[in-house]
Amino acid sequence: MSSTVPAKQTEPGAVHDPYAFHQADIEEPPRTLGGMLRRIGPGMILSASIVGSGELIATTTLGAEVGYVALWVILISCFIKPVVQSELGRYSIATGETGLAGFNNVPGPKLGVNWVVWAWAFMVIMTLFQIGAMFAGVAQVLNQLMPSVSVNLWVPGLAVITLFLLLGGGYERVEKLATIKVGLFTMLTFLCALMLTSRPEFFSWDKLAQGVSFQLPPAGLASAVAVFGITGVGAAELFMYPYWCVEKGYARYTGPADGSADWKRRADGWIAVMNADIIASMIIYTVATIAFYLLGAGVLNSQGLVPASKDMIPVLSRMYTQTLGGWSVWLFYAGAIATLYGTIFAATAANSRVFADMARLLGFFPAGDYAARVRYRNGFVWALILIAVAFFYGVQSPVWMVKLGGICQAAMLPVIAIGALYLRFKRMPQAVRAGWFMTGSLLISSSVIILVMAYYAFLTGH
Numbered sequence: 001m002s003s004t005v006p007a008k009q010t011e012p013g014a015v016h017d018p019y020a021f022h023q024a025d026i027e028e029p030p031r032t033l034g035g036m037l038r039r040i041g042p043g044m045i046l047s048a049s050i051v052g053s054g055e056l057i058a059t060t061t062l063g064a065e066v067g068y069v070a071l072w073v074i075l076i077s078c079f080i081k082p083v084v085q086s087e088l089g090r091y092s093i094a095t096g097e098t099g100l101a102g103f104n105n106v107p108g109p110k111l112g113v114n115w116v117v118w119a120w121a122f123m124v125i126m127t128l129f130q131i132g133a134m135f136a137g138v139a140q141v142l143n144q145l146m147p148s149v150s151v152n153l154w155v156p157g158l159a160v161i162t163l164f165l166l167l168g169g170g171y172e173r174v175e176k177l178a179t180i181k182v183g184l185f186t187m188l189t190f191l192c193a194l195m196l197t198s199r200p201e202f203f204s205w206d207k208l209a210q211g212v213s214f215q216l217p218p219a220g221l222a223s224a225v226a227v228f229g230i231t232g233v234g235a236a237e238l239f240m241y242p243y244w245c246v247e248k249g250y251a252r253y254t255g256p257a258d259g260s261a262d263w264k265r266r267a268d269g270w271i272a273v274m275n276a277d278i279i280a281s282m283i284i285y286t287v288a289t290i291a292f293y294l295l296g297a298g299v300l301n302s303q304g305l306v307p308a309s310k311d312m313i314p315v316l317s318r319m320y321t322q323t324l325g326g327w328s329v330w331l332f333y334a335g336a337i338a339t340l341y342g343t344i345f346a347a348t349a350a351n352s353r354v355f356a357d358m359a360r361l362l363g364f365f366p367a368g369d370y371a372a373r374v375r376y377r378n379g380f381v382w383a384l385i386l387i388a389v390a391f392f393y394g395v396q397s398p399v400w401m402v403k404l405g406g407i408c409q410a411a412m413l414p415v416i417a418i419g420a421l422y423l424r425f426k427r428m429p430q431a432v433r434a435g436w437f438m439t440g441s442l443l444i445s446s447s448v449i450i451l452v453m454a455y456y457a458f459l460t461g462h
Contacts, residue, residue, distance in 0.1 A: 029269025063296025071211025229410025
């Protein structure tokens, strides 16, 4: 982000650069809980990205494969990563740097940008397999509704719709659509999971207790790692979140880090708003993720059903029809479209912004040229969608595509954890460093992430 200028130097009708500081943008943070909740938003976009293929496909597939026994993987995944998310958001608010700019300071080899940024770019390319799987999932639902139009024909139509919605769209459009999407399916799935508890053929408290016994059948290890990588705040979302905080305005409202008491007060206040945003979104996606897992473990596993490439949507719809009745298949179709397509929309919106910032770091345009940033962002929207569609046509196995993307995200998590620790102890302004509780939580969270992935690497190596 650029330095402070006295006024918003934009022509009438021009788009205000959310990445530039302006004196007129500085604003005192809300102090009441109600005021904070009215200023949240980045977490809603993140929830729209999170509650998608990871929950509807990967989480339910893990439950279908292993039953209730891996519930603890879901709980750990949802609860430990928000601490890292908070530290990355704190860094952007305190320094005005974007997420990639922060990681670009981590020591190590550089080729234009450093190794962490290149690793992120590779991971995102791999997660496009997930986006391709979500295109396939939405297309399968639409094919169920209109069998005369094949899945292969629905996918390019969906790509065109996505391009129309995203090209030139600013933060407000993304936030509004994401919030609608999050609310549409989460509570309905929670209702299905709640009704599941009254069906003894699908649910028992003894089975649920097995889910927190820290056991995992070897047959479900790959799915479990994929789920750990993409449920809760996945590696991709951890990179995305600082950008949504910037575009929401938390860093601009704080102003440049001049070390003054006024700046520290504003920084602490907007960091508190950000943490309220993180907690609110964590509650939403944790409820949704657990609900999806219980439905997969209770309904699909008990019937020996595991989602596969061609029958993924019909199998997943059993979670609704077996708990609410046959009529609910239409609700499932509507919810599946909202869930999967919402993630395509939110993830592409975020990744295009981060890639545009990578282009800036590589020197393709100066930091203050917002028009160039938007051009690069729109170019990456095209590239990301077309690559995802190409992956679908090349593979056409949505469950496998989601698992591959999830494993790549999981492999990136230790890098993010180490990077967050470096930013906390080496780059964060002293005045707004997290206290002992949050710092201790960050150390524990990072250690768990590193140990889980080291354990997986050990098992796969033997």
